[in-house]
Amino acid sequence: MAYAHPVITDDMPLDELARVWEEIRQEYYDLRNDTFDRRVLDCAARLAADPGGESAHVWTIGLLMMAPYAAGAPGDGVVPEARGALEAADGALRDRPCEHETHPYREHEPEFDEDLVRQLCNLPDPNAPWDENHPREQWLCPRNVAGLARIALDIIEPGSAADVPPRLPVGAQDDIDTLSALLHGYPDPGTDINEEIALHAEALRSAGPADRPGRLLVVMAVTWYAVSDFVRDASVLDALIAALEATLPDYAAATCAHDGHPAPPGSGPNAAALGIRLSSPGGRALYERDRAQTAPLEHLLCPVALADITRESLSALGARREELLSRAEDGSGR
DSSP, X not given: OOOOOOEEETTEEHHHHHHHHHHHHHTTTSTTOHHHHHHHHHHHHXXXXXXXXXXXXXXXXXXXXXXXXXXXXXXXXXXXXXXXXXXXXXXXXXTOOOOOSOOGGGGOOGGGGGGHHHHHHHTTOTTSOOOOSSOHHHHHSHHHHHHHHHHHHHHHSTTSOSSSOOOOOTTHHHHHHHHHHHHTTOOOTTOOHHHHHHHHHHHHHHOOTTTHHHHHHHHHHHHHHHTSTTOXXXXXXXXXXXXXXXXXXXXXTOOOOOSOOOOOOSSHHHHHHHHHXXXXXXXXXXXXXXXXXXXXXXXXXXXXXXXXXXXXXXXXXXXXXXXXXXXXXXXXXX
């Protein structure tokens, strides 16, 4: 006799519902999608109604799958409802007793999100294939479900959960790829070079203290590109100069006892990629976890080194701006 998944909502079997959630996971960039909003809100409401119940793993995994969409720009009320439901599940489940030495969530890297639809569909059926590194009972353990809830929370609000595998914020890798293509001299079709540069200038100006050093590395990399002949609009340089001038007071009076500081990556694309990664709690945690023989962050991002980067970038941009203005005055325009 074939195993039949129970109907759980909207007259949809679990496997069909999981595939709806998977579609939302894959199309997370579709901002303010009313259908996606309803799916997230429905899932959150069902988890919030019984955050410690037997079906909590279904709704938690559903929200984990849809978390990249919720991390973007969903409709009003979507984020608070999702966050509230996930926090309720975490609170209800994280301290339940268990005899497991570990749980799958502790090894759940971002690329494993792709497996969630299959895992969710196969969890209820003891006869379904199960080739995972952890048995079903560990996946269904309340403490594991709580851990998955915290991962979803960390996706929606980066840095909000300290005991889950670190990951870059949603869209960060897309930003790296777009900027890398630009700095290599082959921008993606449709990329407005001036807008892309101004975007990173504004990101530096608006960054909080912890994210500011990473954003400064991005602007340093963009500066190397902006002082080339690829950029001939002085207003673009002005945006970068204004961002750096607003940043310099944070580091201008810095002192340290270091004998020296490691140089940031020498290529623009590599420096920009590192800067974007270091502009988030998850990215900084990934750097420290994987850095091996590279410099610790406290040396790489020493305020004295950051002050030098800021001044050098300002000097290069100022010289380039004067060059553009001189060309405009003499009518050469080149």
